[in-house]
Amino acid sequence: KVVRLAVIPGDGIGPEVVAATVPALRAALEADGHRLDVTSFDWGGERYLRQGAAMPPDAADLVKKTDAVLFGAVGRPDVPEHELVWGLIIGLRQQLDLAVNLRPVRAFPGVPTKVRDTDGVDLVIVRENTEGEYVGAGGVAHAGSGHDLGIEVAVHSRRAIERAAHQAFALAGRRSGRLCLVTKSNAMRYGYPLWDRVVREVGEQYPGVELETVLVDAMAARMIQAPRSLDVLLASNLFGDILSDLAAVLAGGMGMAPSANVLPDAEVPGIYEPVHGSAPDIAGKGVANPVACLLSGAMLLEDLGHTDAARRVRDAVADTLRDTRHHTADLGGNATTADVASAVLHTMESQ
Amino acid sequence: KVVRLAVIPGDGIGPEVVAATVPALRAALEADGHRLDVTSFDWGGERYLRQGAAMPPDAADLVKKTDAVLFGAVGRPDVPEHELVWGLIIGLRQQLDLAVNLRPVRAFPGVPTKVRDTDGVDLVIVRENTEGEYVGAGGVAHAGSGHDLGIEVAVHSRRAIERAAHQAFALAGRRSGRLCLVTKSNAMRYGYPLWDRVVREVGEQYPGVELETVLVDAMAARMIQAPRSLDVLLASNLFGDILSDLAAVLAGGMGMAPSANVLPDAEVPGIYEPVHGSAPDIAGKGVANPVACLLSGAMLLEDLGHTDAARRVRDAVADTLRDTRHHTADLGGNATTADVASAVLHTMESQ
Ligand SMILES: CC(C)[C@H](C(=O)O)[C@@H](O)C(=O)O
Ligand SMILES: CC(C)[C@H](C(=O)O)[C@@H](O)C(=O)O
Numbered sequence: 001k002v003v004r005l006a007v008i009p010g011d012g013i014g015p016e017v018v019a020a021t022v023p024a025l026r027a028a029l030e031a032d033g034h035r036l037d038v039t040s041f042d043w044g045g046e047r048y049l050r051q052g053a054a055m056p057p058d059a060a061d062l063v064k065k066t067d068a069v070l071f072g073a074v075g076r077p078d079v080p081e082h083e084l085v086w087g088l089i090i091g092l093r094q095q096l097d098l099a100v101n102l103r104p105v106r107a108f109p110g111v112p113t114k115v116r117d118t119d120g121v122d123l124v125i126v127r128e129n130t131e132g133e134y135v136g137a138g139g140v141a142h143a144g145s146g147h148d149l150g151i152e153v154a155v156h157s158r159r160a161i162e163r164a165a166h167q168a169f170a171l172a173g174r175r176s177g178r179l180c181l182v183t184k185s186n187a188m189r190y191g192y193p194l195w196d197r198v199v200r201e202v203g204e205q206y207p208g209v210e211l212e213t214v215l216v217d218a219m220a221a222r223m224i225q226a227p228r229s230l231d232v233l234l235a236s237n238l239f240g241d242i243l244s245d246l247a248a249v250l251a252g253g254m255g256m257a258p259s260a261n262v263l264p265d266a267e268v269p270g271i272y273e274p275v276h277g278s279a280p281d282i283a284g285k286g287v288a289n290p291v292a293c294l295l296s297g298a299m300l301l302e303d304l305g306h307t308d309a310a311r312r313v314r315d316a317v318a319d320t321l322r323d324t325r326h327h328t329a330d331l332g333g334n335a336t337t338a339d340v341a342s343a344v345l346h347t348m349e350s351q
Numbered sequence: 352k353v354v355r356l357a358v359i360p361g362d363g364i365g366p367e368v369v370a371a372t373v374p375a376l377r378a379a380l381e382a383d384g385h386r387l388d389v390t391s392f393d394w395g396g397e398r399y400l401r402q403g404a405a406m407p408p409d410a411a412d413l414v415k416k417t418d419a420v421l422f423g424a425v426g427r428p429d430v431p432e433h434e435l436v437w438g439l440i441i442g443l444r445q446q447l448d449l450a451v452n453l454r455p456v457r458a459f460p461g462v463p464t465k466v467r468d469t470d471g472v473d474l475v476i477v478r479e480n481t482e483g484e485y486v487g488a489g490g491v492a493h494a495g496s497g498h499d500l501g502i503e504v505a506v507h508s509r510r511a512i513e514r515a516a517h518q519a520f521a522l523a524g525r526r527s528g529r530l531c532l533v534t535k536s537n538a539m540r541y542g543y544p545l546w547d548r549v550v551r552e553v554g555e556q557y558p559g560v561e562l563e564t565v566l567v568d569a570m571a572a573r574m575i576q577a578p579r580s581l582d583v584l585l586a587s588n589l590f591g592d593i594l595s596d597l598a599a600v601l602a603g604g605m606g607m608a609p610s611a612n613v614l615p616d617a618e619v620p621g622i623y624e625p626v627h628g629s630a631p632d633i634a635g636k637g638v639a640n641p642v643a644c645l646l647s648g649a650m651l652l653e654d655l656g657h658t659d660a661a662r663r664v665r666d667a668v669a670d671t672l673r674d675t676r677h678h679t680a681d682l683g684g685n686a687t688t689a690d691v692a693s694a695v696l697h698t699m700e701s702q
Contacts, residue, residue, distance in 0.1 A: 081537045114576050138541040148509040150545035156501040186432045190489040194501035217596040224600045225465050245568040249575045
């Protein structure tokens, strides 16, 4: 079988971590007799500077011809951030209608963390991925008058909440049977109370899953204080964004957190991307941690049904991380991106 | 001089931590020859159940007759949360127009934390306190039709941003000269970009303060990864809420985080309250940690110009915490609320 992979390396360290990942995915597939067919798209900041748009208007159609997308990162200091965010990654998430963003966080043995006692941390944030605070609605009244009023409109639809909730309950059912919904219904009166209501209703279809509802502020503290009390979290677009960066700390930092933008049971390709950004400060130095991207690649293989190949990548990453000589600077080591990539490949070959 | 203190013990552990605090404030003032005159208001969940409202309609006027308010906590399982939140604490903050919520977090020697390497952590979150995501605007379209759409409107006015920014810059000027603004302007296009713009403008009046702007997701991770890189943070109502619960973890948890709702340079009394809630699970057992409330009391004394009395309370709390026998359950000890209160009083007497 052939896996048709779209690759969007993007900006900053994006191309570096993607380059460290594609060979591992290829090797993992070839070990099972499959082939990886890569189409690379030069979308991102450079294209914006050259052509005035981060991606072409038919970008969504182009990636729809592939099985899955591996995305690096976007963002560069000389391009207005929203041109790359709305013009590329949020744009694609919404145009492809990728309902949820799955953000697993797992503590790997051997990786140091700033939080004590993270052994065994293994949680997944199911982030609604198409709306909420990310709809881009609103405006500025009285602009420039000295009485400017910025109005930001968040939209939470039953449809989007239901889609995300079904994913979260199903996932919780396959894992611990516990689901934690994160809202802020004591302060926000319409959107989050609707979340509470709809998720409770969806939960009636999953009697085996126990639902707990936690306020986002309390959850932020609990994530650090008692991370092992958490398994599957369900959150809005904004809360999922904040909590997933925070959760990454439990695994050693942003260099460790993979994600999958998916619309399960649909024909549309998922976008798999490290949670970290383009990190312009370390870009071009070859020192970025490729683990988040490698693990995103493993999620990609898993979702395409290449379970063994996915496991091989994941196991090789875990094995590699046991040895501090393969830790990049963010983990306190001095390995290069290429060091990690070749250690992972080597480990896969000797498995 | 007489300090006229309004006390709102509220629900759950609120009355317990307030009872542990008032004697310390009194002792600290009397040591300087001042007097504490306490008016207690029975506002909260019980009043709601009895009279249908958590506080009377003239509540704001009543507290305006005092110099400052010490507030415990509200929330009880048998009362709809918004009745107590909007009907009391958010209501009072907004009616008194208390522009900012100051939330200092300091690591005390001797107090264990889940985060490694917190020695010397000492930061303050300046939270905008009157609007943003907390205006209560919005609605539900198509309610109950199966296509419900929850719409939540956040309002960010130049006036409120400027007020909060001036506080934050002035505070940063008296401290490290560094201010970190927290927004999310890559995803939200109107409110947070206005924050970025207005805060930058206000900053021109504070050439001695260096301004950095950080995305809220990145800040959540950085707060745990590199807390000592932070001094004064300026955040919207929602982001300040989330980040202050998180920051409390650096000091040992929610039981350690005080706050002050204030409108500086105005005649209106500030509301001083622990950041934690009513904690119904441990209420009535006498085991709540009163430190957050005691430190809120110290902020109250400080703002009323009783600098020495404030210092006495703070020093006594710090001294008390050095001894693990005075740690409550949340800090891993088995001291009761009363144990801590009497240890603090005793330490103050022997100073
Ligand atoms: C780049 C940014 C808009 C994005 C988001 O907020 O979704 C990023 O932080 C993420 O988490 O993928
Ligand atoms: C009770 C709740 C509305 C409140 C808030 O969100 O402001 C609390 O969490 C706080 O931080 O004071």
